[in-house]
Amino acid sequence: MTKLKNDTFLRALLKESVDYTPVWMMRQAGRYLPEYRETRSRAGDFLSLCKNAELACEVTLQPLERYPLDAAILFSDILTIPDAMGQGLYFEVGEGPKFRKIIRTAADVEALIQPNMDDELDYVMNAVRVIRHELNGRVPLIGFSGSPWTLATYMVEGGSTKDFRHIKAMMFDQPEVLHQLLGRLADSVTDYLNAQILAGAQAVQIFDTWGGVLGSREYREFSLKYMERITAGLLRENEGRKVPVILFTKNGGQWLETMADTGADALGLDWTTDIGDARRRVGNRVALQGNMDPCVLYASPRRIREEVGRILDAYGEGSGHVFNLGHGIHQFADPTHAGAFVDAVHELSAR
Amino acid sequence: MTKLKNDTFLRALLKESVDYTPVWMMRQAGRYLPEYRETRSRAGDFLSLCKNAELACEVTLQPLERYPLDAAILFSDILTIPDAMGQGLYFEVGEGPKFRKIIRTAADVEALIQPNMDDELDYVMNAVRVIRHELNGRVPLIGFSGSPWTLATYMVEGGSTKDFRHIKAMMFDQPEVLHQLLGRLADSVTDYLNAQILAGAQAVQIFDTWGGVLGSREYREFSLKYMERITAGLLRENEGRKVPVILFTKNGGQWLETMADTGADALGLDWTTDIGDARRRVGNRVALQGNMDPCVLYASPRRIREEVGRILDAYGEGSGHVFNLGHGIHQFADPTHAGAFVDAVHELSAR
Numbered sequence: 001m002t003k004l005k006n007d008t009f010l011r012a013l014l015k016e017s018v019d020y021t022p023v024w025m026m027r028q029a030g031r032y033l034p035e036y037r038e039t040r041s042r043a044g045d046f047l048s049l050c051k052n053a054e055l056a057c058e059v060t061l062q063p064l065e066r067y068p069l070d071a072a073i074l075f076s077d078i079l080t081i082p083d084a085m086g087q088g089l090y091f092e093v094g095e096g097p098k099f100r101k102i103i104r105t106a107a108d109v110e111a112l113i114q115p116n117m118d119d120e121l122d123y124v125m126n127a128v129r130v131i132r133h134e135l136n137g138r139v140p141l142i143g144f145s146g147s148p149w150t151l152a153t154y155m156v157e158g159g160s161t162k163d164f165r166h167i168k169a170m171m172f173d174q175p176e177v178l179h180q181l182l183g184r185l186a187d188s189v190t191d192y193l194n195a196q197i198l199a200g201a202q203a204v205q206i207f208d209t210w211g212g213v214l215g216s217r218e219y220r221e222f223s224l225k226y227m228e229r230i231t232a233g234l235l236r237e238n239e240g241r242k243v244p245v246i247l248f249t250k251n252g253g254q255w256l257e258t259m260a261d262t263g264a265d266a267l268g269l270d271w272t273t274d275i276g277d278a279r280r281r282v283g284n285r286v287a288l289q290g291n292m293d294p295c296v297l298y299a300s301p302r303r304i305r306e307e308v309g310r311i312l313d314a315y316g317e318g319s320g321h322v323f324n325l326g327h328g329i330h331q332f333a334d335p336t337h338a339g340a341f342v343d344a345v346h347e348l349s350a351r
Numbered sequence: 352m353t354k355l356k357n358d359t360f361l362r363a364l365l366k367e368s369v370d371y372t373p374v375w376m377m378r379q380a381g382r383y384l385p386e387y388r389e390t391r392s393r394a395g396d397f398l399s400l401c402k403n404a405e406l407a408c409e410v411t412l413q414p415l416e417r418y419p420l421d422a423a424i425l426f427s428d429i430l431t432i433p434d435a436m437g438q439g440l441y442f443e444v445g446e447g448p449k450f451r452k453i454i455r456t457a458a459d460v461e462a463l464i465q466p467n468m469d470d471e472l473d474y475v476m477n478a479v480r481v482i483r484h485e486l487n488g489r490v491p492l493i494g495f496s497g498s499p500w501t502l503a504t505y506m507v508e509g510g511s512t513k514d515f516r517h518i519k520a521m522m523f524d525q526p527e528v529l530h531q532l533l534g535r536l537a538d539s540v541t542d543y544l545n546a547q548i549l550a551g552a553q554a555v556q557i558f559d560t561w562g563g564v565l566g567s568r569e570y571r572e573f574s575l576k577y578m579e580r581i582t583a584g585l586l587r588e589n590e591g592r593k594v595p596v597i598l599f600t601k602n603g604g605q606w607l608e609t610m611a612d613t614g615a616d617a618l619g620l621d622w623t624t625d626i627g628d629a630r631r632r633v634g635n636r637v638a639l640q641g642n643m644d645p646c647v648l649y650a651s652p653r654r655i656r657e658e659v660g661r662i663l664d665a666y667g668e669g670s671g672h673v674f675n676l677g678h679g680i681h682q683f684a685d686p687t688h689a690g691a692f693v694d695a696v697h698e699l700s701a702r
Contacts (some may be wrong), residue, residue, distance in 0.1 A: 105524055163681055168646035172654050212602075216625045251563075253605050253625060273605060274567045291565055295519035303523050330514055 002137035009070040010140050010171035013244035013287050015320040021349035022070035027328030028063040029075045035062050046091050050077045056127040057134050067342040073142040081188050082155045094340045096160035103155045117195035125199040128262045132200030143201025147208035148185035149223035186226040190233040197235045205246040212251020228262040260285040271326030276314035287320040294325040297333040301340035306345040353488035360421040361491050364595035364617045364638050366671040372700035375419035378679030379414040380426045386413050397442050401428045408480040408485050418693040424493040432539050433506045435466035445684035447511035454506045476550040483551030494552025497544050498559035499536035500574035537577040541584040547565045548586045556597040563602020579613040611636040622677030627665035638671040645676045648684040652691035659695040
């Protein structure tokens with residue numbers, strides 16, 4: 001493998017010394033970029049884009065052509081695993097993801113396929129290999145997966161949801177069925193992330209987009225526990241180098257202390273938590289990633305810079321900070337403003 | 352005025368001794384009740400229902416006919432104030448609220464009318480008077496308003512929003528314009544709640560539905576500060592009795608300590624915070640209202656009862672707890688399950 005030219009991101013995740021605070025943006029390959037929209041329209045639908053390694057690589061690299069980002073992230077869908085387990089994922093124009101089969105009973109869980117990484121999910125590993133090759137050591141490549149709880153919400157609701165009606169009915173009334181599903185998912189996610197690591201991912205992030213809709217007790221029992229199990233099962237070293245693990249629970253600010261005890265190297269923060277307070281709460285256990293409100297990108301470059309400075313100051317001295325937005329960049333963000341954001345992080349943090 | 356027969360709710364808010372934990376449900380007059388849907392269809396659209404005092408009274412009392420609730424809450428819309436300020440609220444079938452005029456500039460804020468409680472908003476006070484009369488001292492009547500920040504999100508976005516794009520652009524780039532708007536709203540909300548109190552409301556709740564989408568700093572500056580100002584301007588006594596004030600910020604669990612310093616009598620909690628932890632954090636300063644996940648009502652009555660017991664135990668001994676859901680009851684909740692919930696609170700908390 002080619003030598004990594006910029007390892008600032010990996011070093012910061014391991015709290016090793018760095019010359020500046022590294023930065024990337026969740027959903028950095030996305031609709032706010034005209035070149036992304038162009039590739040996407042060539043690909044046809046979203047799933048075809050994810051399943052075509054060359055096009056997935058093309059969109060992964062697009063933000064790196066524009067901005068001096070310190071990491072690339074695999075372009076893929078969060079629902080590849082439920083699809084590979086046999087649910088039949090599809091997208092309807094103007095609507096969110098849908099499944100042909102919906103999971104509601106123990107028998108539905110039983111009938112799920114345990115996916116093979118070299119078969120149903122090989123297209124993802126193929127994309128990782130192509131992207132890693134094309135990156136040519138420029139910056140590290142992040143692999144990712146949805147958390148078991150987050151994946152389960154889509155699998156049980158049959159798509160996106162606002163009220164989490166069916167998954168929570170299952171959680172409160174048939175917790176054993178949900179645990180069975182989450183256990184199956186934890187195994188699949190572990191295999192999936194390990195396969196991404198072996199294919200070339202140099203760090204991995206678990207996206208727990210919907211953990212924040214749970215009560216504290218349910219969060220620990222139905223989301224965090226399974227992320228902990230995955231973390232324990234991951235290859236933490238590959239190609240002679242540590243592979244850091246990042247956990248991100250949106251709206252998880254109340255639970256950072258317990259999240260820091262999972263064995264993950266870093267926690268992602270949304271913007272509702274002050275990063276200085278978060279650092280005091282987690283101590284030396286983990287690095288922190290975040291946490292500017294993506295809506296700051298709607299403000300002027302001057303204001304963006306001010307906000308970046310404020311967050312850097314709040315984090316304070318020392319390594320262990322990866323700058324990011326507190327959630328994915330919005331589709332209406334101005335690409336110039338995203339550039340002002342990345343530059344501000346580098347300039348204001350340079351030591 | 353008729354003597355209040357059941358003042359358990361008011362006593363618990365003031366941390367006075369009670370024989371059992373009082374309970375009501377946010378959105379208790381709502382679509383989950385067939386009798387509500389029937390009245391609503393007679394009224395025509397939602398706004399006509401709010402503007403007709405007899406029908407608003409009818410739906411307010413409906414849940415009290417079914418369940419032994421300890422409080423009634425005025426049936427009204429959260430957007431009465433922006434409408435009265437001249438924005439022209441309307442509802443389109445199957446869609447959320449919309450405004451004919453949208454607020455984006457200092458001139459737009461300037462052009463808003465300061466509403467008169469005896470004129471543009473008299474229909475609300477009229478509903479309060481009719482409901483209070485019809486309640487005949489059975490239980491106290493709660494008045495309410497949206498918080499300035501929450502109202503501003505609708506006023507600036509032009510309706511409901513998922514990304515808070517325009518209001519946050521204003522917040523980050525033109526904070527002075529937003530402060531001007533929030534100041535106007537704080538004055539109107541103060542007048543509005545005081546008029547409700549004089550018309551007969553015996554407690555008031557400020558709903559900060561969208562405060563939780565802010566960073567900690569922005570929450571204090573753009574939401575909490577204005578709720579504090581309102582709280583300071585409210586009539587805290589009427590008819591020889593204290594009028595308690597409840598603040599509820601959805602997803603505000605990280606900020607309970609600062610919320611407890613506003614001078615409010617009680618804080619509403621959503622279900623993501625453990626009520627025992629919350630009590631330890633706020634100490635003796637405020638009572639707590641909440642906090643069962645409304646999705647528990649999708650589970651069996653046995654499970655609902657178990658969850659009620661768990662929350663009562665977590666709160667612990669002593670007064671200062673008003674039981675509620677952590678958010679409005681969902682439209683698909685089974686009315687029988689809501690009844691099981693109310694009964695469980697009364698039975699399990701009886702001292």
